[in-house]
Amino acid sequence: MAQVTVRFFARYAELTGCDTAAVAVPAAATVNDVLDRIRETVPGARSLPPRPLAALNLRQVKLDARVRDGDEVALLPPLSGG
Amino acid sequence: MINPLTRDPISVESLMRVVQSPERGGTCVFLGTVRNDGDVTGIEYSAYDEMAGTEITRMLDEARERWPEARVALQHRLGLIPLGEASIAIAAAAPHRTEAFAACRYVIEEVKQRLPVWKKELHADGTATWVDPSGKTVAGGLRDR
Numbered sequence: 490m491a492q493v494t495v496r497f498f499a500r501y502a503e504l505t506g507c508d509t510a511a512v513a514v515p516a517a518a519t520v521n522d523v524l525d526r527i528r529e530t531v532p533g534a535r536s537l538p539p540r541p542l543a544a545l546n547l548r549q550v551k552l553d554a555r556v557r558d559g560d561e562v563a564l565l566p567p568l569s570g571g
Numbered sequence: 572m573i574n575p576l577t578r579d580p581i582s583v584e585s586l587m588r589v590v591q592s593p594e595r596g597g598t599c600v601f602l603g604t605v606r607n608d609g610d611v612t613g614i615e616y617s618a619y620d621e622m623a624g625t626e627i628t629r630m631l632d633e634a635r636e637r638w639p640e641a642r643v644a645l646q647h648r649l650g651l652i653p654l655g656e657a658s659i660a661i662a663a664a665a666p667h668r669t670e671a672f673a674a675c676r677y678v679i680e681e682v683k684q685r686l687p688v689w690k691k692e693l694h695a696d697g698t699a700t701w702v703d704p705s706g707k708t709v710a711g712g713l714r715d716r
Contacts (some may be wrong), residue, residue, distance in 0.1 A: 496619070498618075498689065499701060541644075547621055547622040547626075561716045565687055566689055566703075566704040567704060568689070568704070569683070569688065569701075569704050570623075570682055570683065570690075571679065
């Protein structure tokens with residue numbers, strides 16, 4: 490199993506009511522698997538869009554990117570910097 | 572060095588000092604300021620700080636690869652910013668104006684695409700809305716997070 494930290498920002502933090510969550514997923518799981526697990530375990534996470542922007546260890550990735558033990562996944566609402 | 576993320580008002584002069592030199596005869600500065608869209612009283616900016624800092628370093632490195640003679644500096648302000656004050660400043664200096672404009676333009680466009688920063692508009696009636704650049708706004712943002 491891989492322990493992954495998931496971080497929520499801005500509107501997604503409001504939807505889930507939290508900034509971080511820890512989930513365990515099978516080895517060779519993807520960011521999408523992490524999302525599925527989050528939807529099962531974090532109240533409010535079912536309101537997240539089906540395919541949110543995601544970052545893995547500070548870099549934007551597609552949802553099929555594989556996660557490893559100790560990774561940080563971040564779910565990013567539509568960016569509006571500047 | 573200038574911290575790329577700040578909660579204080581941005582000093583354009585400090586940013587310009589980072590990039591200017593006697594060899595660089597063209598300096599281009601871009602300022603993004605909080606705009607009055609109807610009843611907006613201010614915008615609250617938040618960020619994924621660690622990733623934003625990393626992305627800014629990557630963008631500036633990319634600009635340097637493309638325009639090796641140019642120097643670019645960027646500062647993004649976070650927290651509650653009143654109308655008319657700058658949320659972002661980018662200064663680019665190069666031997667000639669073409670590179671300065673190009674490098675400055677490159678960085679602001681990359682910021683819009685990649686920087687993990689979010690803005691929540693605060694309205695005169697006490698409500699707040701998350702800004703989605705695709706044109707949708709989401710009502711019901713909590714004001715005090």
